[in-house]
Amino acid sequence: MARRTTLETVLIDVEANVATITLNRPDKMNAFTGQMMLDLIQAFDITDGDDDVGAVIVTGAGRAFCAGADLSAGAKTFDYEARDDRPERGGKESLEYLRDGGGRLTLRIFESVKPVIAAVNGAAVGVGVTMQLPMDIRIASEDAKFGFVFARRGIVPEACSSWFLPRLVGISTALEWCYSGRVFTAQEAHARGLVRSLHAPGDLLGAAHAIAREIVDNTAPVSVSLTRQMLWRMLGADHPMEAHKVDSRAIFERGKQADAKEGVMSFLEKRAPKYPNKVSKDMPSFVPWWSQRPFE
16 A cells, blocks of 8 residues: 655655655755755655665655755855754754765765665756765656856765765766756767666656566665675775675575575476565664674
Protein backbone atom coordinates (compact mmCIF):
# COMPACT_ATOMS: atom_id res chain seq x y z
CA MET A 1 0.00 0.00 0.00
CA ALA A 2 1.30 3.44 -0.94
CA ARG A 3 2.26 5.81 1.88
CA ARG A 4 3.05 9.53 1.77
CA THR A 5 4.88 11.70 4.28
CA THR A 6 4.64 15.44 3.69
CA LEU A 7 7.35 17.77 4.97
CA GLU A 8 7.45 21.52 4.41
CA THR A 9 9.49 21.37 1.19
CA VAL A 10 9.72 17.65 0.45
CA LEU A 11 7.36 14.74 -0.25
CA ILE A 12 8.22 11.12 0.57
CA ASP A 13 6.19 8.44 -1.18
CA VAL A 14 6.75 4.75 -0.45
CA GLU A 15 5.24 2.09 -2.70
CA ALA A 16 6.31 -1.48 -3.45
CA ASN A 17 9.55 -1.09 -1.44
CA VAL A 18 10.69 2.01 -3.34
CA ALA A 19 10.74 5.47 -1.75
CA THR A 20 10.47 8.56 -3.95
CA ILE A 21 11.73 11.79 -2.37
CA THR A 22 10.38 14.79 -4.30
CA LEU A 23 11.73 18.31 -3.87
CA ASN A 24 8.47 20.21 -3.61
CA ARG A 25 8.79 23.95 -4.28
CA PRO A 26 7.68 23.84 -7.92
CA ASP A 27 6.71 27.52 -8.01
CA LYS A 28 10.34 28.36 -7.10
CA MET A 29 11.89 25.71 -9.37
CA ASN A 30 12.65 23.78 -6.17
CA ALA A 31 15.27 26.35 -5.15
CA PHE A 32 17.26 25.19 -2.15
CA THR A 33 16.68 26.74 1.28
CA GLY A 34 17.80 25.95 4.80
CA GLN A 35 14.42 24.36 5.40
CA MET A 36 14.82 22.15 2.36
CA MET A 37 18.18 20.99 3.67
CA LEU A 38 16.59 20.05 7.00
CA ASP A 39 13.69 18.33 5.25
CA LEU A 40 15.95 16.30 2.96
CA ILE A 41 18.11 15.17 5.87
CA GLN A 42 14.94 14.11 7.68
CA ALA A 43 13.75 12.31 4.55
CA PHE A 44 16.91 10.19 4.46
CA ASP A 45 16.52 9.50 8.18
CA ILE A 46 13.03 8.21 7.39
CA THR A 47 14.08 6.02 4.47
CA ASP A 48 17.07 4.63 6.35
CA GLY A 49 14.84 3.63 9.25
CA ASP A 50 12.18 1.92 7.13
CA ASP A 51 12.88 -1.74 6.34
CA ASP A 52 10.11 -1.61 3.73
CA VAL A 53 12.33 0.69 1.65
CA GLY A 54 14.88 -1.08 -0.53
CA ALA A 55 15.83 1.82 -2.81
CA VAL A 56 15.35 5.59 -2.93
CA ILE A 57 14.61 7.82 -5.94
CA VAL A 58 15.13 11.60 -5.70
CA THR A 59 13.41 13.92 -8.17
CA GLY A 60 11.83 17.37 -8.40
CA ALA A 61 8.24 18.57 -8.68
CA GLY A 62 7.33 20.61 -11.75
CA ARG A 63 9.76 21.59 -14.47
CA ALA A 64 13.01 21.71 -12.43
CA PHE A 65 15.02 19.30 -10.35
CA CYS A 66 16.55 22.11 -8.28
CA ALA A 67 17.52 25.53 -9.64
CA GLY A 68 20.20 26.00 -6.99
CA ALA A 69 20.19 28.21 -3.91
CA ASP A 70 17.17 30.40 -3.34
CA LEU A 71 18.47 33.87 -4.27
CA SER A 72 15.51 35.82 -2.91
CA ALA A 73 17.69 37.38 -0.19
CA GLY A 74 19.56 39.21 -2.94
CA ALA A 75 23.08 40.40 -2.09
CA LYS A 76 22.84 38.76 1.34
CA THR A 77 22.19 35.30 -0.10
CA PHE A 78 25.60 33.87 0.78
CA ASP A 79 26.45 36.30 3.60
CA TYR A 80 25.19 34.15 6.44
CA GLU A 81 26.24 36.61 9.14
CA ALA A 82 23.91 39.18 7.58
CA ARG A 83 20.91 36.84 7.59
CA ASP A 84 18.52 35.76 10.32
CA ASP A 85 16.36 33.42 8.24
CA ARG A 86 18.56 30.31 8.15
CA PRO A 87 16.84 27.82 10.47
CA GLU A 88 19.61 25.25 10.16
CA ARG A 89 22.48 27.44 11.31
CA GLY A 90 21.68 28.24 14.94
CA GLY A 91 23.46 31.08 16.72
CA LYS A 92 27.08 32.10 16.25
CA GLU A 93 27.98 29.99 19.26
CA SER A 94 26.68 26.88 17.47
CA LEU A 95 29.15 24.37 16.06
CA GLU A 96 26.90 24.32 12.97
CA TYR A 97 27.28 28.02 12.28
CA LEU A 98 30.05 27.85 9.67
CA ARG A 99 29.01 24.61 8.03
CA ASP A 100 27.82 24.67 4.43
CA GLY A 101 24.23 23.45 4.22
CA GLY A 102 24.78 21.62 0.95
CA GLY A 103 27.65 19.74 2.53
CA ARG A 104 25.56 18.75 5.50
CA LEU A 105 23.07 17.25 3.05
CA THR A 106 25.58 15.44 0.85
CA LEU A 107 27.33 13.97 3.87
CA ARG A 108 23.95 12.64 5.01
CA ILE A 109 23.29 11.12 1.58
CA PHE A 110 26.78 9.59 1.66
CA GLU A 111 25.82 7.85 4.93
CA SER A 112 22.58 6.43 3.46
CA VAL A 113 22.10 2.72 4.08
CA LYS A 114 19.84 2.46 1.03
CA PRO A 115 20.86 2.89 -2.64
CA VAL A 116 19.94 6.30 -4.05
CA ILE A 117 18.91 7.06 -7.64
CA ALA A 118 18.65 10.64 -8.94
CA ALA A 119 15.95 11.20 -11.58
CA VAL A 120 16.91 14.64 -12.88
CA ASN A 121 13.75 15.99 -14.48
CA GLY A 122 14.89 19.52 -15.34
CA ALA A 123 17.28 22.31 -14.38
CA ALA A 124 19.91 21.21 -11.86
CA VAL A 125 22.45 23.93 -11.12
CA GLY A 126 24.52 24.90 -8.11
CA VAL A 127 23.47 22.81 -5.14
CA GLY A 128 20.88 21.28 -7.48
CA VAL A 129 23.70 19.36 -9.15
CA THR A 130 26.14 18.98 -6.24
CA MET A 131 23.50 17.28 -4.09
CA GLN A 132 23.33 14.54 -6.74
CA LEU A 133 26.99 13.62 -6.55
CA PRO A 134 26.78 11.22 -3.56
CA MET A 135 23.74 9.56 -5.12
CA ASP A 136 24.64 6.19 -6.61
CA ILE A 137 22.99 6.34 -10.03
CA ARG A 138 21.97 9.49 -11.90
CA ILE A 139 19.62 9.48 -14.88
CA ALA A 140 18.24 12.55 -16.58
CA SER A 141 15.56 13.90 -18.84
CA GLU A 142 16.80 14.83 -22.29
CA ASP A 143 15.70 18.38 -21.43
CA ALA A 144 17.70 18.63 -18.19
CA LYS A 145 20.41 21.26 -17.72
CA PHE A 146 23.37 21.19 -15.35
CA GLY A 147 25.76 23.83 -14.08
CA PHE A 148 28.44 24.22 -11.44
CA VAL A 149 27.82 27.97 -11.47
CA PHE A 150 29.58 28.98 -8.26
CA ALA A 151 32.38 31.08 -9.77
CA ARG A 152 29.71 33.07 -11.64
CA ARG A 153 28.12 33.91 -8.28
CA GLY A 154 31.40 34.91 -6.65
CA ILE A 155 31.63 31.83 -4.44
CA VAL A 156 33.21 28.36 -4.74
CA PRO A 157 31.92 24.80 -5.17
CA GLU A 158 30.21 23.46 -2.05
CA ALA A 159 28.43 20.35 -0.81
CA CYS A 160 31.71 18.39 -0.71
CA SER A 161 31.77 18.53 -4.51
CA SER A 162 35.53 19.07 -4.56
CA TRP A 163 35.74 15.48 -3.25
CA PHE A 164 32.89 13.89 -5.20
CA LEU A 165 33.02 15.50 -8.64
CA PRO A 166 36.59 14.59 -9.71
CA ARG A 167 35.97 11.02 -8.63
CA LEU A 168 32.91 10.82 -10.88
CA VAL A 169 34.05 12.62 -14.04
CA GLY A 170 37.81 13.12 -13.67
CA ILE A 171 39.76 16.16 -12.58
CA SER A 172 39.96 17.85 -16.01
CA THR A 173 36.21 17.83 -16.63
CA ALA A 174 35.52 18.83 -13.02
CA LEU A 175 37.85 21.82 -13.30
CA GLU A 176 36.48 22.91 -16.67
CA TRP A 177 32.90 22.86 -15.44
CA CYS A 178 33.74 24.66 -12.20
CA TYR A 179 36.13 27.22 -13.74
CA SER A 180 33.66 28.27 -16.42
CA GLY A 181 30.48 28.01 -14.36
CA ARG A 182 28.61 27.46 -17.60
CA VAL A 183 25.29 25.66 -17.84
CA PHE A 184 25.53 22.57 -20.05
CA THR A 185 23.15 20.09 -21.61
CA ALA A 186 22.05 16.67 -20.47
CA GLN A 187 23.80 15.30 -23.55
CA GLU A 188 27.15 16.69 -22.36
CA ALA A 189 26.49 15.41 -18.82
CA HIS A 190 25.89 11.96 -20.29
CA ALA A 191 28.91 12.04 -22.60
CA ARG A 192 31.23 12.96 -19.73
CA GLY A 193 29.86 10.40 -17.31
CA LEU A 194 27.89 12.54 -14.89
CA VAL A 195 24.64 10.72 -15.71
CA ARG A 196 24.07 7.09 -16.64
CA SER A 197 21.37 7.55 -19.29
CA LEU A 198 18.99 10.05 -20.88
CA HIS A 199 15.24 9.60 -21.23
CA ALA A 200 12.23 11.33 -22.71
CA PRO A 201 10.64 13.46 -19.99
CA GLY A 202 7.60 11.22 -19.72
CA ASP A 203 9.76 8.11 -19.37
CA LEU A 204 12.16 9.36 -16.71
CA LEU A 205 10.46 8.18 -13.52
CA GLY A 206 9.55 4.88 -15.13
CA ALA A 207 13.23 4.34 -15.96
CA ALA A 208 14.24 5.22 -12.40
CA HIS A 209 11.69 2.77 -11.01
CA ALA A 210 12.94 0.05 -13.37
CA ILE A 211 16.46 0.47 -11.94
CA ALA A 212 15.07 0.44 -8.41
CA ARG A 213 13.01 -2.69 -9.11
CA GLU A 214 16.07 -4.54 -10.41
CA ILE A 215 17.66 -3.92 -7.01
CA VAL A 216 14.62 -4.44 -4.79
CA ASP A 217 13.29 -7.59 -6.46
CA ASN A 218 16.53 -9.54 -6.76
CA THR A 219 19.04 -8.64 -4.08
CA ALA A 220 19.53 -8.91 -0.32
CA PRO A 221 19.02 -5.49 1.32
CA VAL A 222 21.80 -6.00 3.86
CA SER A 223 24.21 -6.97 1.08
CA VAL A 224 23.26 -3.90 -0.97
CA SER A 225 23.62 -1.62 2.04
CA LEU A 226 27.01 -3.05 2.93
CA THR A 227 28.17 -2.93 -0.70
CA ARG A 228 27.21 0.75 -0.93
CA GLN A 229 29.45 1.63 1.99
CA MET A 230 32.29 -0.63 0.81
CA LEU A 231 32.52 0.90 -2.65
CA TRP A 232 32.07 4.54 -1.65
CA ARG A 233 34.50 4.41 1.27
CA MET A 234 37.18 2.57 -0.67
CA LEU A 235 37.45 5.61 -2.96
CA GLY A 236 39.61 7.13 -0.25
CA ALA A 237 41.69 4.04 0.56
CA ASP A 238 45.44 4.30 0.01
CA HIS A 239 46.06 0.60 -0.79
CA PRO A 240 43.96 -2.36 -2.03
CA MET A 241 44.80 -4.14 1.23
CA GLU A 242 42.24 -1.85 2.89
CA ALA A 243 39.58 -3.27 0.58
CA HIS A 244 40.82 -6.81 1.20
CA LYS A 245 40.43 -6.36 4.95
CA VAL A 246 36.84 -5.18 4.62
CA ASP A 247 35.90 -7.63 1.85
CA SER A 248 37.20 -10.58 3.88
CA ARG A 249 35.35 -9.58 7.02
CA ALA A 250 32.14 -8.91 5.08
CA ILE A 251 32.18 -12.25 3.23
CA PHE A 252 32.88 -14.07 6.51
CA GLU A 253 30.03 -12.34 8.36
CA ARG A 254 27.47 -12.45 5.54
CA GLY A 255 28.21 -16.11 4.76
CA LYS A 256 26.88 -17.09 8.20
CA GLN A 257 23.62 -15.22 7.81
CA ALA A 258 20.32 -16.53 6.50
CA ASP A 259 20.49 -14.34 3.40
CA ALA A 260 23.48 -16.27 2.04
CA LYS A 261 21.66 -19.58 2.47
CA GLU A 262 18.56 -18.16 0.78
CA GLY A 263 20.62 -16.71 -2.07
CA VAL A 264 22.14 -20.09 -2.86
CA MET A 265 19.00 -22.17 -2.40
CA SER A 266 16.73 -19.85 -4.39
CA PHE A 267 19.22 -20.05 -7.25
CA LEU A 268 19.43 -23.84 -7.10
CA GLU A 269 15.67 -24.18 -6.79
CA LYS A 270 15.09 -21.68 -9.62
CA ARG A 271 12.73 -19.45 -7.63
CA ALA A 272 12.57 -15.83 -6.58
CA PRO A 273 14.52 -15.18 -3.37
CA LYS A 274 12.96 -14.07 -0.09
CA TYR A 275 15.79 -12.56 1.91
CA PRO A 276 15.00 -12.53 5.65
CA ASN A 277 17.73 -10.26 7.05
CA LYS A 278 16.92 -6.59 7.77
CA VAL A 279 19.14 -3.55 7.43
CA SER A 280 17.81 -2.18 10.72
CA LYS A 281 19.07 -5.09 12.83
CA ASP A 282 21.22 -7.50 10.82
CA MET A 283 24.17 -5.46 9.56
CA PRO A 284 27.46 -7.24 10.35
CA SER A 285 28.87 -6.48 13.78
CA PHE A 286 31.99 -4.77 12.40
CA VAL A 287 29.98 -1.96 10.78
CA PRO A 288 30.93 0.89 10.86
CA TRP A 289 34.43 -0.40 10.11
CA TRP A 290 35.65 3.05 9.11
CA SER A 291 35.73 3.97 12.80
CA GLN A 292 37.27 0.64 13.86
CA ARG A 293 40.16 -1.65 12.93
CA PRO A 294 38.43 -4.63 11.29
CA PHE A 295 40.97 -7.33 12.24
CA GLU A 296 41.51 -6.27 15.87
